[in-house]
Amino acid sequence: MDHALLQESTAKILQLLGLTHGEITVRMDGDITRIDIASNEASRIIGWHGETLNSIQHILKSIIRTKDKLERTPLIVVDADGYRAMQEEKVRNIAEAKAEFVRRAGSRVALSPMSPYFRRIVHVYVANDPALQDLTTESVGEGDYRQIVLKLKQEKKDPMNSGEELSPVIAAANDGLENLDI
Numbered sequence: 001m002d003h004a005l006l007q008e009s010t011a012k013i014l015q016l017l018g019l020t021h022g023e024i025t026v027r028m029d030g031d032i033t034r035i036d037i038a039s040n041e042a043s044r045i046i047g048w049h050g051e052t053l054n055s056i057q058h059i060l061k062s063i064i065r066t067k068d069k070l071e072r073t074p075l076i077v078v079d080a081d082g083y084r085a086m087q088e089e090k091v092r093n094i095a096e097a098k099a100e101f102v103r104r105a106g107s108r109v110a111l112s113p114m115s116p117y118f119r120r121i122v123h124v125y126v127a128n129d130p131a132l133q134d135l136t137t138e139s140v141g142e143g144d145y146r147q148i149v150l151k152l153k154q155e156k157k158d159p160m161n162s163g164e165e166l167s168p169v170i171a172a173a174n175d176g177l178e179n180l181d182i
Contacts, residue, residue: 001064001074010078011036013056019045032075035060042081049100053078057154077117088121095122098150099135108151113144122148 003026014021014037022038036139046053057078065073077084084144091114100110111122126132136153139146 001068005067006035006060006064006076007035009060010037010056013059014045017052017056019052021045032077035076035078037078037080039080042083045080046083050083053080053083086174087118091118091121092125093148095125095148096132099126099132102135102150102152106152106155108149108155110140111148111150113141113147116146119146120149122150126150 006026007024010024011084013023020041021037024038025036027034027036031071037045044052046054047055057076060078061073061076064070064076068074079085094111099110114122123137123139126135126137134153135150138149138151140149141147
Protein backbone atom coordinates (compact mmCIF):
# COMPACT_ATOMS: atom_id res chain seq x y z
CA MET A 1 0.00 0.00 0.00
CA ASP A 2 1.29 3.44 -0.93
CA HIS A 3 2.22 5.12 2.37
CA ALA A 4 2.89 8.46 0.72
CA LEU A 5 -0.59 8.45 -0.84
CA LEU A 6 -2.13 7.67 2.56
CA GLN A 7 -0.18 10.50 4.23
CA GLU A 8 -1.07 13.00 1.51
CA SER A 9 -4.73 11.96 1.41
CA THR A 10 -5.05 12.11 5.21
CA ALA A 11 -3.46 15.58 5.28
CA LYS A 12 -5.78 16.79 2.48
CA ILE A 13 -8.91 15.47 4.24
CA LEU A 14 -7.86 17.13 7.51
CA GLN A 15 -7.15 20.39 5.68
CA LEU A 16 -10.57 20.32 3.96
CA LEU A 17 -12.20 19.72 7.35
CA GLY A 18 -10.28 22.63 8.87
CA LEU A 19 -8.54 20.35 11.37
CA THR A 20 -4.96 21.21 12.30
CA HIS A 21 -2.50 18.38 12.68
CA GLY A 22 1.14 17.58 13.08
CA GLU A 23 2.96 14.54 11.78
CA ILE A 24 1.01 11.78 10.04
CA THR A 25 2.70 8.40 10.43
CA VAL A 26 1.78 5.35 8.32
CA ARG A 27 3.00 1.92 9.43
CA MET A 28 2.15 -1.72 8.93
CA ASP A 29 1.03 -3.77 11.94
CA GLY A 30 0.61 -7.28 10.58
CA ASP A 31 -2.11 -7.02 7.94
CA ILE A 32 -3.38 -3.68 9.28
CA THR A 33 -2.19 -0.35 7.91
CA ARG A 34 -2.17 2.11 10.80
CA ILE A 35 -2.29 5.85 10.31
CA ASP A 36 -1.40 7.86 13.40
CA ILE A 37 -2.23 11.56 13.44
CA ALA A 38 -0.43 13.87 15.86
CA SER A 39 -2.47 16.94 16.75
CA ASN A 40 -3.09 19.47 19.48
CA GLU A 41 -6.77 19.19 18.49
CA ALA A 42 -7.04 15.39 18.64
CA SER A 43 -10.52 15.55 20.19
CA ARG A 44 -11.80 17.42 17.12
CA ILE A 45 -10.22 14.83 14.82
CA ILE A 46 -11.71 12.00 16.90
CA GLY A 47 -15.17 13.57 17.08
CA TRP A 48 -18.15 12.35 19.09
CA HIS A 49 -17.41 8.69 19.95
CA GLY A 50 -14.94 8.53 17.07
CA GLU A 51 -17.38 9.57 14.34
CA THR A 52 -14.98 11.97 12.61
CA LEU A 53 -12.14 9.46 12.86
CA ASN A 54 -14.43 6.77 11.39
CA SER A 55 -15.38 9.06 8.51
CA ILE A 56 -11.76 9.89 7.71
CA GLN A 57 -10.94 6.19 7.86
CA HIS A 58 -13.85 5.32 5.54
CA ILE A 59 -12.80 7.93 2.96
CA LEU A 60 -9.17 6.73 3.03
CA LYS A 61 -10.26 3.11 2.52
CA SER A 62 -12.36 4.20 -0.46
CA ILE A 63 -9.48 6.17 -1.97
CA ILE A 64 -7.07 3.23 -1.70
CA ARG A 65 -9.61 0.68 -2.90
CA THR A 66 -10.43 2.79 -5.96
CA LYS A 67 -6.84 3.87 -6.75
CA ASP A 68 -5.42 0.34 -6.41
CA LYS A 69 -8.52 -1.29 -8.00
CA LEU A 70 -8.93 -3.66 -5.04
CA GLU A 71 -11.81 -6.10 -4.75
CA ARG A 72 -11.76 -5.96 -0.95
CA THR A 73 -11.51 -2.94 1.27
CA PRO A 74 -8.05 -2.81 2.88
CA LEU A 75 -7.64 -2.93 6.65
CA ILE A 76 -6.81 0.66 7.53
CA VAL A 77 -7.09 2.03 11.06
CA VAL A 78 -6.81 5.77 11.63
CA ASP A 79 -5.86 6.92 15.11
CA ALA A 80 -5.41 10.28 16.79
CA ASP A 81 -3.73 10.76 20.15
CA GLY A 82 -3.73 6.99 20.78
CA TYR A 83 -7.54 6.88 20.95
CA ARG A 84 -7.95 3.67 18.90
CA ALA A 85 -4.99 2.02 20.61
CA MET A 86 -6.63 2.63 24.01
CA GLN A 87 -9.90 1.12 22.79
CA GLU A 88 -8.10 -1.93 21.41
CA GLU A 89 -6.29 -2.42 24.71
CA LYS A 90 -9.58 -2.08 26.59
CA VAL A 91 -11.15 -4.82 24.45
CA ARG A 92 -8.17 -7.14 25.05
CA ASN A 93 -8.30 -6.50 28.81
CA ILE A 94 -12.02 -7.23 28.96
CA ALA A 95 -11.53 -10.45 26.97
CA GLU A 96 -8.81 -11.48 29.40
CA ALA A 97 -11.01 -10.74 32.44
CA LYS A 98 -13.91 -12.68 30.91
CA ALA A 99 -11.51 -15.56 30.19
CA GLU A 100 -10.95 -15.93 33.92
CA PHE A 101 -14.70 -16.19 34.48
CA VAL A 102 -15.02 -18.80 31.71
CA ARG A 103 -12.34 -20.91 33.36
CA ARG A 104 -13.84 -20.62 36.86
CA ALA A 105 -17.42 -21.24 35.79
CA GLY A 106 -16.64 -23.69 32.99
CA SER A 107 -19.28 -21.90 30.97
CA ARG A 108 -19.54 -19.58 28.01
CA VAL A 109 -19.56 -15.80 28.19
CA ALA A 110 -20.97 -13.46 25.57
CA LEU A 111 -19.36 -10.04 25.30
CA SER A 112 -21.50 -7.05 24.38
CA PRO A 113 -22.21 -6.61 20.67
CA MET A 114 -19.36 -4.86 18.89
CA SER A 115 -18.19 -3.94 15.42
CA PRO A 116 -16.43 -6.41 13.12
CA TYR A 117 -13.14 -4.62 13.81
CA PHE A 118 -13.30 -5.14 17.58
CA ARG A 119 -14.59 -8.70 17.19
CA ARG A 120 -11.51 -9.34 15.03
CA ILE A 121 -9.28 -7.86 17.77
CA VAL A 122 -10.76 -10.35 20.29
CA HIS A 123 -10.56 -13.35 17.93
CA VAL A 124 -6.91 -12.64 17.06
CA TYR A 125 -5.96 -11.89 20.68
CA VAL A 126 -7.47 -15.10 22.06
CA ALA A 127 -6.03 -17.20 19.21
CA ASN A 128 -2.49 -15.80 19.57
CA ASP A 129 -2.02 -15.24 23.31
CA PRO A 130 -0.25 -18.27 24.84
CA ALA A 131 -2.06 -17.68 28.17
CA LEU A 132 -5.44 -18.08 26.44
CA GLN A 133 -4.76 -21.24 24.43
CA ASP A 134 -7.40 -23.20 26.38
CA LEU A 135 -10.09 -20.85 25.03
CA THR A 136 -11.75 -20.23 21.70
CA THR A 137 -14.10 -17.60 20.32
CA GLU A 138 -17.01 -17.48 17.93
CA SER A 139 -19.19 -14.68 16.63
CA VAL A 140 -22.94 -15.07 17.05
CA GLY A 141 -25.93 -12.90 16.23
CA GLU A 142 -26.72 -10.63 13.33
CA GLY A 143 -25.93 -7.06 12.32
CA ASP A 144 -25.53 -4.58 15.17
CA TYR A 145 -26.22 -7.38 17.67
CA ARG A 146 -23.32 -9.60 16.59
CA GLN A 147 -21.13 -10.48 19.52
CA ILE A 148 -18.22 -12.69 20.61
CA VAL A 149 -18.81 -15.80 22.67
CA LEU A 150 -15.76 -16.84 24.66
CA LYS A 151 -15.62 -20.52 25.68
CA LEU A 152 -13.29 -23.32 26.70
CA LYS A 153 -11.96 -25.41 23.83
CA GLN A 154 -12.83 -28.49 25.88
CA GLU A 155 -16.23 -27.51 27.25
CA LYS A 156 -17.60 -29.38 30.21
CA LYS A 157 -20.62 -31.39 29.18
CA ASP A 158 -23.85 -30.64 31.01
CA PRO A 159 -25.99 -33.80 31.10
CA MET A 160 -29.14 -31.66 31.24
CA ASN A 161 -28.32 -30.04 27.88
CA SER A 162 -26.55 -32.85 26.07
CA GLY A 163 -26.83 -32.44 22.34
CA GLU A 164 -28.23 -28.90 22.58
CA GLU A 165 -26.41 -25.73 21.67
CA LEU A 166 -25.67 -23.70 24.79
CA SER A 167 -26.74 -20.09 24.97
CA PRO A 168 -24.26 -17.50 26.21
CA VAL A 169 -24.64 -17.31 29.97
CA ILE A 170 -23.96 -13.64 30.40
CA ALA A 171 -25.47 -10.84 28.37
CA ALA A 172 -22.44 -8.83 29.56
CA ALA A 173 -24.20 -5.57 30.39
CA ASN A 174 -21.80 -2.92 31.69
CA ASP A 175 -18.71 -4.80 30.57
CA GLY A 176 -17.05 -1.60 29.35
CA LEU A 177 -17.65 -2.25 25.66
CA GLU A 178 -20.61 0.11 25.24
CA ASN A 179 -18.67 2.96 23.64
CA LEU A 180 -16.50 1.22 21.08
CA ASP A 181 -16.40 3.24 17.90
CA ILE A 182 -15.24 1.32 14.86
